[in-house]
Amino acid sequence: MFDEIKPHLVELRKRLAISAASLLVMFFVMFYFHEAILNWIVEPLNTALIEVGKKSVHAADGMVTTSQVGGAFFVALKVSFFAAIIGALPIILSQIWMFIAPGLYAHEKKMIIPFIVGGTVMFLVGVLFAYYVVTPFGFDFLITFGSFKFTPLINIEDYVGFFTKIMFGFGLAFELPIFAYFLALLGLVDHKQMIAFFKYAIVIIFIVAALLTPPDVLTQLLMAGPLVILYGFSILIVRFVNPAKEDDDEDEDEEEAQEETPEVLETSKKED
Numbered sequence: 001m002f003d004e005i006k007p008h009l010v011e012l013r014k015r016l017a018i019s020a021a022s023l024l025v026m027f028f029v030m031f032y033f034h035e036a037i038l039n040w041i042v043e044p045l046n047t048a049l050i051e052v053g054k055k056s057v058h059a060a061d062g063m064v065t066t067s068q069v070g071g072a073f074f075v076a077l078k079v080s081f082f083a084a085i086i087g088a089l090p091i092i093l094s095q096i097w098m099f100i101a102p103g104l105y106a107h108e109k110k111m112i113i114p115f116i117v118g119g120t121v122m123f124l125v126g127v128l129f130a131y132y133v134v135t136p137f138g139f140d141f142l143i144t145f146g147s148f149k150f151t152p153l154i155n156i157e158d159y160v161g162f163f164t165k166i167m168f169g170f171g172l173a174f175e176l177p178i179f180a181y182f183l184a185l186l187g188l189v190d191h192k193q194m195i196a197f198f199k200y201a202i203v204i205i206f207i208v209a210a211l212l213t214p215p216d217v218l219t220q221l222l223m224a225g226p227l228v229i230l231y232g233f234s235i236l237i238v239r240f241v242n243p244a245k246e247d248d249d250e251d252e253d254e255e256e257a258q259e260e261t262p263e264v265l266e267t268s269k270k271e272d
Contacts, residue, residue: 011102015095022091026084034076037083041163044131045154048139064154075160082164086127086171093119108185118178126174127167129226134166138219169212173227180234184242191239194231201231 030037042064049063066072085092093116101109143152183189194201209224 011099015099019088019092019095022088023084026087027080030083030087031076031080033083034080037079038075041079041082041160042156044135044139045159047136048143049152049154051140051144063152064156064159066156068157071157075156078157078160078164082160082167085168086124089123090116090120104186111182111185115178115182118181119175122174122178123171126170126172129174130166130170130223134170134213134219134222135163137222138166138213141218166213169208170223173208173212173223174230176227176230177234177237181237181241184238187242189238190242190244191235192244194235194238198231198235202228205231 045064066075068074094112097112097115101112143154180189180194184191205227206220206224209220209227213219213223
């Protein structure tokens with residue numbers, strides 16, 4: 001049994017090594033620009049602090065702080081790694097495709113470019129949606145709440161971890177149409193199966209939104225809402241790529257088969 005899976009393990013190790021190497025190279029590149037990346041990451045927080053400062057005297061002194069001796073350095077590593085994953089995403093997706101390609105048909109193997117481009121674009125769309133739509137509402141609500149009593153001193157280490165969690169959550173969530181498209185392309189799912197699973201998908205979507213977003217209803221809805229829409233869009237994609245056979249068509253096929261059967265019997269009798 002081990003001899004059968006050994007070639008797959010060797011191939012997996014090769015793909016993982018290439019992905020890790022690309023991630024390492026992108027990490028060093030992004031570390032050079034870590035200050036600009038960090039400024040981009042902290043901008044929504046600073047904007048929220050400024051807005052809160054206008055509403056409350058106490059919040060005017062709000063600031064971003066660090067509680068560790070090497071806090072700034074470790075934050076630079078975190079933001080560089082976050083940016084490196086996004087930068088190396090096309091290579092990582094290509095290695096995933098090359099690993100599964102031997103089990104595909106010739107016409108399916110040609111879909112590598114749509115898979116890489118589509119997967120990268122949808123991940124970026126999810127990140128940008130989270131950055132420009134979700135975080136302004138979420139941070140403003142969370143920081144404003146109780147600001148009339150407390151001065152917001154935001155720990156940068158906690159904030160970066162919190163920020164990257166939201167970004168990756170939305171990035172992965174927006175991969176749903178791409179994932180559905182290739183499952184349909186491989187014939188593993190049809191649109192009727194996705195429609196039947198919709199009621200369960202709603203529950204899963206809200207659970208995922210609760211786990212990946214801050215503990216407030218507004219931010220959770222801002223994640224769950226687009227996911228529900230993306231699921232509906234995925235159903236349309238699957239229906240176009242791999243539609244389920246309609247019941248009417250099946251009934252017509254059965255009727256035609258029943259009509260043809262007597263004719264076949266009569267023909268065989270005449271021949272006899």
